[in-house]
Amino acid sequence: MSASVLAPAAPRSARLQALDAFARDRMAVLGLAVLVLAVLAALLAPLLTPYDPTIGDQNAILVPPFSPGHLLGTDDQGRDLLARILFGARLAFPEAVIPVLAASLAGLALGLVGGFSRTVGEVVMRALDVLFAIPMVLLAIAIAAALGSGLPTVVLSMAIVITPYIARVVATTAAQLRSAPFIEAARCAGFRDWRIVHREILPHAIPAVVVYATTNMGAMVVFAAGFGFLGLGAQPPAPDWGAMIADGMRSLASAPWLSTVPGIAIVVVSLAFNYIGDGLRVALDPRLRSRL
Amino acid sequence: MPPPLRSRAASQPEAPLLEVVNLTVRFGSPVGEVHAVEGVSISVGAGETVGIIGESGSGKTVACMSMTWLLPSPPARYLSGRITFKGEELRRNDEAQLRKVRGSGVGMIFQNARLSFNPAYRLGRQIEEVLRVQLGRSARAMLPEMVQTLRYCNIAEPEAVLGKFPHEVSGGVAQRVSIALALLSRPDLLIADEPTTALDLLSQIEVLSLLARLRDESGLSLVLVSHDLGVVRRIADRVIIMYAGRVVEEGPASAIFAAPRHPYTQGLLASALQQGDGERLYEVPGTPPDLASLPPGCSFRPRCPFAFDRCVTMPELAPAGATHQARCHLLERATEHA
Numbered sequence: 001m002s003a004s005v006l007a008p009a010a011p012r013s014a015r016l017q018a019l020d021a022f023a024r025d026r027m028a029v030l031g032l033a034v035l036v037l038a039v040l041a042a043l044l045a046p047l048l049t050p051y052d053p054t055i056g057d058q059n060a061i062l063v064p065p066f067s068p069g070h071l072l073g074t075d076d077q078g079r080d081l082l083a084r085i086l087f088g089a090r091l092a093f094p095e096a097v098i099p100v101l102a103a104s105l106a107g108l109a110l111g112l113v114g115g116f117s118r119t120v121g122e123v124v125m126r127a128l129d130v131l132f133a134i135p136m137v138l139l140a141i142a143i144a145a146a147l148g149s150g151l152p153t154v155v156l157s158m159a160i161v162i163t164p165y166i167a168r169v170v171a172t173t174a175a176q177l178r179s180a181p182f183i184e185a186a187r188c189a190g191f192r193d194w195r196i197v198h199r200e201i202l203p204h205a206i207p208a209v210v211v212y213a214t215t216n217m218g219a220m221v222v223f224a225a226g227f228g229f230l231g232l233g234a235q236p237p238a239p240d241w242g243a244m245i246a247d248g249m250r251s252l253a254s255a256p257w258l259s260t261v262p263g264i265a266i267v268v269v270s271l272a273f274n275y276i277g278d279g280l281r282v283a284l285d286p287r288l289r290s291r292l
Numbered sequence: 293m294p295p296p297l298r299s300r301a302a303s304q305p306e307a308p309l310l311e312v313v314n315l316t317v318r319f320g321s322p323v324g325e326v327h328a329v330e331g332v333s334i335s336v337g338a339g340e341t342v343g344i345i346g347e348s349g350s351g352k353t354v355a356c357m358s359m360t361w362l363l364p365s366p367p368a369r370y371l372s373g374r375i376t377f378k379g380e381e382l383r384r385n386d387e388a389q390l391r392k393v394r395g396s397g398v399g400m401i402f403q404n405a406r407l408s409f410n411p412a413y414r415l416g417r418q419i420e421e422v423l424r425v426q427l428g429r430s431a432r433a434m435l436p437e438m439v440q441t442l443r444y445c446n447i448a449e450p451e452a453v454l455g456k457f458p459h460e461v462s463g464g465v466a467q468r469v470s471i472a473l474a475l476l477s478r479p480d481l482l483i484a485d486e487p488t489t490a491l492d493l494l495s496q497i498e499v500l501s502l503l504a505r506l507r508d509e510s511g512l513s514l515v516l517v518s519h520d521l522g523v524v525r526r527i528a529d530r531v532i533i534m535y536a537g538r539v540v541e542e543g544p545a546s547a548i549f550a551a552p553r554h555p556y557t558q559g560l561l562a563s564a565l566q567q568g569d570g571e572r573l574y575e576v577p578g579t580p581p582d583l584a585s586l587p588p589g590c591s592f593r594p595r596c597p598f599a600f601d602r603c604v605t606m607p608e609l610a611p612a613g614a615t616h617q618a619r620c621h622l623l624e625r626a627t628e629h630a
Contacts, residue, residue, distance in 0.1 A: 014457075118366065185408035185470075187362060189422045190395025199421065203412040 014286070021283040028279020031272040038269055042089035051080035053087035054237040065257050073257050075247065081257070084239035085265050091151065091234050092241055092269065095224035096217045099158035104213045106163045108205065111170025112197050116178055125171060128164040136161050140223070141232065149232045158220060169212050173205045207284035211277055218273030225266050241266055307379060308335035309513050310359060310398070310481055315373030317354050317363070324584040328354040330537040331372070334515075336481060341507050341514040343528030343545065345521060345560070347580050351537035352517045356483050359515075360394050378480065395426040399474030403486040405466035409458035416454030419473050426477045438476060445472040445502055464495025471502060481513040482506070488523055496523070503527060521564045525549055533557050536581050536591035539609060543616030553618040555596045590621070598622060 022028055041048060051057075056078030065073040065081070072081035114124040131139070143157035177183055177200070186196050227233040228242025236243065241262040248258025282288045317329040329351040336342050346352040357363050359375060361384045375382045377393055384390075394400075402408045409418055423434050442450035445468040458466060467487060474482055484503065488496040504527050507514050518524050524531060524545070531548045533541040533556065541554040552558045559576035578595035581587065587594060589604040596603065602621040612618045 118364065181402055181404060181407040182410045184362070185400070185402060186410075188360070188394055188400040190391040190393075190426055192391065195425065200410050203410075 017286075017289060018283040021289045022279050025275075025279040025282060027275040028283075031275030031279070034268060034272040035276065038089060038272070039093060041086055042093060045083070045086040045090065049080065049083040049086055051083040053079060053083040053239045055079070062251075062255050064255075065261070072261050073255075075244075075258055076251060076255070081261050084244060085241070085261060088239040088241045088244065088262065088265070089269075091238065092221055092224060092266075095151070095154060095158075095227075095233070096220040096269075096273070098155050099162060100213045100217050100220055102155075102159040103162035103166050104209050106159070107166025108170050108202075108209060110163065111167040112174050112201065112205065114167060115171035115174025116193070116197055116201065121171070124167075128167055131161075131164045132168075137223075137226070140227075141230070144227065144232045149235060151234050154224060154227045154233050158223060162216060162220075165216075166209060166212060169208050170205045173208055174201050177201050177204060207280075211281040211284060214280055215274055215277030218270040218277065221266055221270040221273065225262075308376075309338045309340075309378060310334075310336040310515075311376040312355070312359060313374045313376075315355065315358055315375075316371040317351075317358055317373070318369045318371060319367050320369065321584055326583045327537050327586060328368075328583060329358065332534070332537070332539055334359075334532060334539075336513050336515055338480070338513055339507075339511045341516060341527055341529045343524030343531045344515065344517045344534060345519065345524055345531060346534035347519055349536075349580055349583060350534040351583075352534050353485055354537075355534070356400075356485050356515060356517055359483060360398050360400075361390055362394070396477045397480055399477065399479035399482045401467065401470045401474055401482070401484050401487050404463070404490045405470040405487075406458045406461070406463055408470055409466065411458055414455055414457055415461070415469055419454070419469075419476070422473060423476060434476070438472075441472045441476055442469065445469070445475070446498060447472065462495070463491050464498055467491060467495070467499050468502060471499070471506075475506070475510075479512070481515065483515045483517070485517045486519070487516070488520070489518070500526060521560060533560070536586060537583060538591065538619065539617075540592065540620070541612075541616075541618040542609070543613065543618075547613060547616045553612040553616065553623060554592075554620045555598050555622070556592050557618075559595075590619075600625075 057074070057080075058078055060070065060074050061078045062076055063070045063074040063078075065071065067073060070080055070082070072085065074080055075084070110124055110128065114121045114128065117124075140157045140161045143160060144153050147153045147156065174197075183196060183200055186200050191200075224233060225240075225242030225245065228240035228244075229246045231243065231246070233242060234240040244262040245259045245266075248255070248260075248262070252259055312332065312334040315329055315332045315334075319326040319328055332351065332355050334342070334344075334355065344352045344355070354363065354368075358368075358370070358373065361370075361375070361382060365384075370384065377397060382390060382393060409415060413421075419438060420434075423429060423438075427434075438454075439450040442453065447453050447465065447468055453461060453465060453469060461469070471482075471487075482503075487503070488499050491499060500523060503514060503516070506512055507527065514527070516524060516527055528545045531541075531543065531545045532539055533548070533554065535556050541548065541552065541557045548557065549561065552561055556576065559574070562574040563576060576595060577597075581591055581594070589606055590596070590599075591606075593599045593603045600621070602625075605621075607619050607621045607624075609617050609619045610623050612623055
């Protein structure tokens, strides 16, 4: 954003206030810390573990957790679970983040048009209603089934499924603001519709989308694991967390850690996203912020 | 008692700056069609200050917004109306022309100035943006002029105010900033829609004095919409009284306030507080009509103390003096008896 010659620095900028409010939310900070560590761990996975996540050691099959050399144990093919979790994060994060980012962009565009324009908007919103009417999971599975399994398919189908939800969040904001006095004033000042949408309305829609998207990423971690569990995600021997749970099901009684360890990973990452989303919700809303 | 601020030269307009002819605006609603504005004609001369008075729902705001075809349609339905600005007809579907007129010909200020600024930006940035769009000039080049204009509008510390968010300034300051903003693009006409209604008494006086000074010093034409007679009385050269979407009386401010001819205007004036008046305040009996189901005939008939048999038909706006008009059958009766 360009610095304004007419707006000298105020005592405390809105951005600093938001940062401050976020920093005071302990769970949000904890969530952020966990997430940063998890992302680092995923990036540095080859340095953190000597094992290959897809090649097992025939001499170390079903080693229980906390054994020397295998902190989280091994599976029925002798593959180190810690290595599989770390490398699995390299799948889990893109699966959660990319669809939400794509859906946010598409949702913003559709929602702004849908909420602002009275004619075209009606058509857009009714089309989205059709997508709403179909259960989310079912629709995603149907799309994935039609396109074949694999990571790109999962990402695409999840993006399509989330888009209407984000569009609705944006459209609600846009429709509320459409007749706000300051929009009327902008029209009086001779602003084009396009300028009104992207300069006057967009800034109000973005915080809601950021919060919604962040919280949704947590849900998408679980969602993506569900795909893996059903065998629609990354294919074996890729260390997909959901697929790991499914594999572990067979020996749940004798080696419960096989399903539990990826399960815990999913819960921790998902919660981290949720707490961050909550923190952002408060931090980005001036009214909630001032209550702290 | 503040001095009256009526302009010295009650200018007789040669060709009006803005002319609205026979404007009819309706809105669809679940309970029926709302007749917001019915056959309203308003002309504003160069340098003239026109006050429009009416209760809530009398159509004054709709009429003003329509002066630059500002109401989105739908939901508004423009049934008739022709608007001429500086001799040029404003076409409702000519977006480029309308944007130009809205940007630099006709400025507008609203009842709640703070809400007319985007809460997401500092005031300075919004003013910059407007100027960039309207005048294509950079903010840096405009800064001295901007500060000067804000000073003119009695903003004591312009630089500080420009760095504030709309919710950080008072309503009075916000209104004066919005007037300054309107002035920066040097409009020929300023439409002020209830500019003082949301303000405390002191801020009201400040804003009114500013508007009066503007009119006197800049040659700007002013349309002042208000339901407050005192406000209009202090500034307007000519007054238009609206009731239920129609103009019911129109004339020079002096004539209207001295000798109102329409019973509604008479009621309004009688209900305004008189200094040193110990009697119970008069009020116009009844409530404003439902614009979705107007009674046949004169809209004011159900509340009119003088209603008689002829009032079941809608009276025409008829001359009640050289430059004074009223929409009432009593006028005809007076001439018949004379």
